[in-house]
Amino acid sequence: MKPEAVYFFGTCVVDLFFPEAGLAGIELLKREGVRVIFPRGQTCCAQPPFNCGHHAEARAVARVQIALFPRDLPVVVPSGSCAGMMRHHYPELFAGEPDEAAAIAFAGRVVELTQFLVNVLGVRLTDRGGPETVTWHSSCHGLREMGLEAEPKGLLAQLGNVRVAPLTRERECCGFGGTFSVRYPDISSAMVADKVADVVQSGASVVLSADAACLLNIGGALEKTGAAARPMHLAEFLWERTRER
Amino acid sequence: MSAETGSADFHASSSKALLDPSLRANFRRAMDGLMAKRAAQFPDPAEWEALRSLAASIRARTLAKLPELLDALETRCAANGIRVHWAETTDDANEIVLGILRARGATRLVKGKSMVSEEMHLNDFLEKNGVESLESDLGEYIIQLDGETPSHIIMPAIHKSRQQIARLFGEKIRGAEYTEDVDALTATARRVLRRKFFEAEAGVSGVNIAVAETGTLVLVENEGNGRMSTHVPPVHIALMGIEKVVEKLEDVAPILTVLTRSATGQPVSTYLNLISGPRGPGEKDGPGEVHLVILDNGRSRIFADQEVAATLRCIRCGACMNYCPVYTRVGGHAYEAVYPGPIGSILTPQTEGLAKRHDLPHASSLCHACVEVCPVKIPITQILVTLRKESAHASPEFLVKGAGGGRDRLEDLAWWGWRMAHVSPLLYKAMSLGLRVFGPLLKGGAGPLKAWTQARTMPRRAPRTLHDLASEKGLPDA
Numbered sequence: 186m187k188p189e190a191v192y193f194f195g196t197c198v199v200d201l202f203f204p205e206a207g208l209a210g211i212e213l214l215k216r217e218g219v220r221v222i223f224p225r226g227q228t229c230c231a232q233p234p235f236n237c238g239h240h241a242e243a244r245a246v247a248r249v250q251i252a253l254f255p256r257d258l259p260v261v262v263p264s265g266s267c268a269g270m271m272r273h274h275y276p277e278l279f280a281g282e283p284d285e286a287a288a289i290a291f292a293g294r295v296v297e298l299t300q301f302l303v304n305v306l307g308v309r310l311t312d313r314g315g316p317e318t319v320t321w322h323s324s325c326h327g328l329r330e331m332g333l334e335a336e337p338k339g340l341l342a343q344l345g346n347v348r349v350a351p352l353t354r355e356r357e358c359c360g361f362g363g364t365f366s367v368r369y370p371d372i373s374s375a376m377v378a379d380k381v382a383d384v385v386q387s388g389a390s391v392v393l394s395a396d397a398a399c400l401l402n403i404g405g406a407l408e409k410t411g412a413a414a415r416p417m418h419l420a421e422f423l424w425e426r427t428r429e430r
Numbered sequence: 431m432s433a434e435t436g437s438a439d440f441h442a443s444s445s446k447a448l449l450d451p452s453l454r455a456n457f458r459r460a461m462d463g464l465m466a467k468r469a470a471q472f473p474d475p476a477e478w479e480a481l482r483s484l485a486a487s488i489r490a491r492t493l494a495k496l497p498e499l500l501d502a503l504e505t506r507c508a509a510n511g512i513r514v515h516w517a518e519t520t521d522d523a524n525e526i527v528l529g530i531l532r533a534r535g536a537t538r539l540v541k542g543k544s545m546v547s548e549e550m551h552l553n554d555f556l557e558k559n560g561v562e563s564l565e566s567d568l569g570e571y572i573i574q575l576d577g578e579t580p581s582h583i584i585m586p587a588i589h590k591s592r593q594q595i596a597r598l599f600g601e602k603i604r605g606a607e608y609t610e611d612v613d614a615l616t617a618t619a620r621r622v623l624r625r626k627f628f629e630a631e632a633g634v635s636g637v638n639i640a641v642a643e644t645g646t647l648v649l650v651e652n653e654g655n656g657r658m659s660t661h662v663p664p665v666h667i668a669l670m671g672i673e674k675v676v677e678k679l680e681d682v683a684p685i686l687t688v689l690t691r692s693a694t695g696q697p698v699s700t701y702l703n704l705i706s707g708p709r710g711p712g713e714k715d716g717p718g719e720v721h722l723v724i725l726d727n728g729r730s731r732i733f734a735d736q737e738v739a740a741t742l743r744c745i746r747c748g749a750c751m752n753y754c755p756v757y758t759r760v761g762g763h764a765y766e767a768v769y770p771g772p773i774g775s776i777l778t779p780q781t782e783g784l785a786k787r788h789d790l791p792h793a794s795s796l797c798h799a800c801v802e803v804c805p806v807k808i809p810i811t812q813i814l815v816t817l818r819k820e821s822a823h824a825s826p827e828f829l830v831k832g833a834g835g836g837r838d839r840l841e842d843l844a845w846w847g848w849r850m851a852h853v854s855p856l857l858y859k860a861m862s863l864g865l866r867v868f869g870p871l872l873k874g875g876a877g878p879l880k881a882w883t884q885a886r887t888m889p890r891r892a893p894r895t896l897h898d899l900a901s902e903k904g905l906p907d908a
Contacts, residue, residue, distance in 0.1 A: 193905075197852075200896040201862060202889055207896035211905065223905040225897060226855040234845050236796060238818030242849040249853050253908075277812075329798035358755045362795025369793065370881035371445040375454075375759050376795070377885055405886025 187306060190220035192260045194250070194295075196267045197229040198397040199418070206397060206418030210263040210298050213424055217306045221261075224253040230262075232270040235278060236363050244278055251275075251284070251291045259305070260295045263420050264396050265327020268297040273330055297327065298420055299395055303336040312344040314426035320350050320389035320414075322380070322403065324396035325358050337395050337419055344426055350387040354379075361402035377406040384414050395419045438766035440789040447760040453589060457761050460588045464752040467695025468803070485688045486807035488681045489743035492673075496733055496742075499642040499675045500724065506645030510707035512720045520550040523725045527552065527634070527667055528559055530721055534665060536561070536631035540623075542649070542656040543567040544636030545583055545746060546669040546725055548768045552634070563634070566623050566655035568616065575602045581762030583769060584693050584748040589761050623655065633659035633717070637670035638745070639685060640722070643678045646706045647722065650690060650699040657703055666717040668705070672729050673742040685745055688805035692747040728781035728831065735829040737816050741776050743806040750800035750810060756793055765790065772800035776813045780830055784821040788836025791817035865891040 191214060199207040211221045227250060235243035250271075254260050262268040272295040279288035302308045321341065327333035341349055360366065360376025367373075380403055384392045392407070392414050394400050404416030447453060472478040492499060504514045517523035523546075531539070539561055541547065553574065556563040565574040569587040573580060576598055580586030587595070592610050599618055600608035606618045635656055639648040647668050649656050660666045676682065690696045709716035732741050751757040751771025762770035767778040767787070775794060779787040791814045800810045817830060822841070824834025851861045869891050872879060879888070894902075 195896040195900075201865060201891050204892045204894060204896040204899050208899045208903070211900070211903075221905055222908060223896075223900040225900070225907045228852040228855065228858045231852070234848060236815060236818070237841075237845070238791075238815060238820070238822045239842075239845040240819055242845045245849050246852040325795070325797035325799070329802050356799075358795050358797035358799065360755070360795060362797070365792065365795045367878035367881040369441065369444065369756075370884050371448050372756055372759060372793075373795070373881075374885035375448050376755055401889055402886065405882075405889060408887040409883075409885060 187217070188219065188259055190222055190258055191301070192254045192256075192258050193221050193223050194227055194230070194254070194260050194262045194267070194271070195223070196262065196264045196397065198401060199263055202401055203397040203418055203421070206421040207263055209418070209424035210261070210420040212428070213298075213302060213308070213420060214261065214306075217302075217308060219306070222258070226253050230267040230270045231278075232267060232274075233363050235270065235274060240278060244282070247271075247275060247278060247288070248284065251287060254291060254294070258294065259301065260291070261298050261301050262295060263298040263418065264398070265297050265324050265331045265333045266396050266398060268295055269326040269330035271295040297331050297333055297336075297395070299336040299340055300331070300333060303339055308340070310340065310343040310423065310427045312346045312426055313428070313430075314344070314346055316346050316348070317391065318348045318350050318387075318389050319391040319393050319422070320352055320384055320387040321355060322352065322359060322384075322392055322394040322399055323355050324394050324399045327395050328356060333395060337393075340419070340423060341393070344423075347426070350389045352380075352383045352387055354383055359399045359403050361398055363398075366402065377402055378410075381406045381410055381412060385412050389414055391415055391417050391422065393417055393419045393422055438787065438789075440765060440793050443764040443766055444756075444760040444793070447764040452591065453761055454759060456589055456591055457758050460585065461752050461758045464585075464695065464748075468692055468749060468752065471691035471695050471697065481684070481688050482805045482807055484684045485745075485805050486743065488676060488684055489745070489806045490740075492676050492681070493733065493739060493742055495677070496672065496675070499677055500672060502642040503640055503645060503675050503724075506642065507722055508645075510645040511710075512645060512647075512707055512722050515721060515723045517723055517725045518727075520725065520727050523550050523669070523723050523727075524552060524555045526723050527669075528556065528561070530665065530667055531556075531561055531632055534631065536665065538626075538630050539563045539632050539634060540566050540626055540630040540655075540659045540663065541570070541633070542635035542651065542659040543570055543586070544634065544669050545580075545768065546636055546671055547634060548580060549671075549725070549727055550669070552669075564623075564626050564630075566627070566653075566659055567651070568619055568653060568655075571619055571623065572598065575599075579763070579768075581770065582748060582751060583746055583771075583773075589763065627658045627662045630659075630663040632665040632667060633661075633663040634667045634669065635660045637668050637674055637722075638689065639682055640670055640675045641677075641679050641682060642675050644706065646679065646704050648682055648686075649703040649705065650686065650701065651703070652694070652696075652700040654701055657701055660703060660705060661716060664717055665719045665721070666705070666708075667721045667723060669723050669725065671725050671727070673733075673744075689745050689747050692749040692803065692805045731829070731831060732780050737820075738776070738780060738813050738830060740808050741773075741780060741813060743808050744773055744777070745806055746773075747805060749803045749805065753799040753803050755795065755797060755799065765793075772810045772814075773808070776808075776810055776817060779817050779821070779832075783832030783835060784817065784830055785832035785835025788821040788832075791815075791821060859897070862891070862895055862897075866893075
């Protein structure tokens with residue numbers, strides 16, 4: 186059932202590096218007649234310290250976020266990874282804490298953006314863009330923690346003028362992995378180099394993902410190697426191709 | 431092995447491995463093949479989920495009553511005529527094996543594949559004590575010839591190309607001509623090994639599953655060498671870790687179903703050996719004595735720690751390494767441990783201690799590919815994160831060996847700063863502004879920035895953040 190309003194949790198990477206993707210996500214929701222609330226105090230889902238084993242720090246930051254989203258409304262997140270953190274790892278992070286129940290209740294309201302667009306809102310898209318070839322990187326946490334696959338692909342399939350050229354290794358990690366990329370830079374670099382080569386061989390002009398962190402990694406490597414393909418968040422791509430001008 | 435001297439470091443060894451393009455190509459090709467074969471065995475996601483749920487529940491049930499099942503196994507084995515020996519450490523296990531051999535004056539041994547024997551470094555130990563210990567699994571035979579350790583738990587010589595094996599055989603085996611023909615190479619190994627099976631005074635094997643209810647040792651293999659090693663010599667010594675037991679005979683089939691499919695993409699292995707005791711009166715073949723050495727080597731400690739105990743569910747199929755994007759790029763030797771890949775990255779730090787191996791829990795991008803294919807549902811990434819946590823902090827609640835051993839004060843400080851910048855919207859805004867103003871001045875000269883810019887450009891903070899855009903658009907704040 187369509188809620189009258191939703192919360193939007195933008196994520197820190199979108200906030201700082203891909204704000205248009207966040208705004209596009211908000212516009213896609215508003216176009217369906219949903220009121221979007223953006224709590225200004227929001228910062229980060231706290232996945233970086235959580236994954237590194239610094240759970241006290243992660244909890245402190247997560248606690249602040251949870252308090253900003255008090256009403257019983259869906260919390261829509263334009264990132265499979267951050268959504269996975271909040272939905273699946275908050276209960277684990279708060280196990281045995283006095284606010285465990287609040288964390289579990291909050292986690293239950295977290296929804297990834299494309300899953301919300303498809304499964305809750307049932308959006309129908311009209312492609313207004315010219316012919317374009319894109320490729321899809323299925324970000325690991327979106328794919329394996331949130332089961333994100335049919336929804337983004339289904340949305341792309343609604344765009345009549347867009348051809349999706351698949352990657353040879355669509356499901357393989359791009360090598361970001363948060364601090365993994367700086368703890369093991371050589372392995373991470375080898376992984377992203379393979380991903381870039383895969384994007385280039387696909388012939389796509391745009392590499393899409395529903396996770397800005399992967400795009401920061403793949404995009405930075407595309408730019409470093411001078412490849413022509415550019416990174417774009419799926420939300421931004423969908424909005425830009427379907428908005429009425 | 432350097433892991434024992436405390437100098438093992440995945441950072442250095444993985445970086446070195448990445449410089450070898452042929453190694454990387456060998457692994458990529460081999461892992462692609464193994465993934466394709468496995469995937470073909472599980473075409474139906476619903477069936478896969480049902481099979482792995484069953485196997486996982488059997489392993490979980492086993493571990494829930496491990497002490498009593500081990501007692502039952504000992505009792506049943508003894509009744510079957512199998513002599514059971516308990517070894518707390520690998521040194522104990524080595525001494526037990528040597529004791530059995532010495533008592534019979536045995537100096538020639540053939541071995542089937544056994545990862546527990548790799549944990550024991552049994553070959554080295556026996557050779558120092560005047561016993562010839564010959565690997566009879568083809569892959570193990572190849573790496574033994576070259577003085578190497580396995581680079582994969584199922585395919586120990588997977589890092590070698592056909593050409594490398596051809597050269598090795600030409601150099602090391604008397605009478606062998608250089609040939610790249612796989613059948614000819616196999617025939618050469620077979621010729622050498624055949625003779626050794628009949629000369630051997632004892633055979634050693636691993637154990638895939640031990641059944642408590644019946645005292646049966648289950649061994650799967652594809653070359654027949656396992657059957658020869660356990661069957662032809664007069665003494666058979668089987669080696670197993672304490673976790674390899676299951677409760678009932680009916681628990682075996684569901685585990686084998688996922689084991690062989692996950693490991694090599696085979697619905698069944700070529701050989702399935704069910705060993706239930708020595709040669710009986712009137713029987714024509716089989717060893718006169720069967721010994722079972724049950725090794726702990728840190729497993730009891732894992733068993734007792736609920737946070738990480740699922741590690742012991744492992745049935746050693748190797749699928750996690752086949753699917754691991756890190757393992758695929760650096761190969762097994764870079765881990766400088768007996769068990770490489772994701773399972774090794776959770777097991778090794780627990781047995782060797784986090785003080786020595788806090789490098790391994792971080793040797794993962796947490797992509798979850800291993801979790802997705804694990805046939806017994808070990809939450810590998812969750813355990814990796816737990817080990818990272820116990821490595822970074824000392825606490826009486828943390829039970830993993832060497833907890834706190836990876837603590838880094840500078841990193842603690844960095845996370846404290848990170849926390850400050852993210853609990854306060856004001857400080858977050860200040861950091862965001864700082865990135866905008868000072869970000870472009872950063873040239874990526876040192877530390878994490880240098881690491882990042884090795885393969886990527888420096889990220890640039892957007893001129894207006896989503897917070898800015900949300901305010902411009904007048905989005906409600908609450």
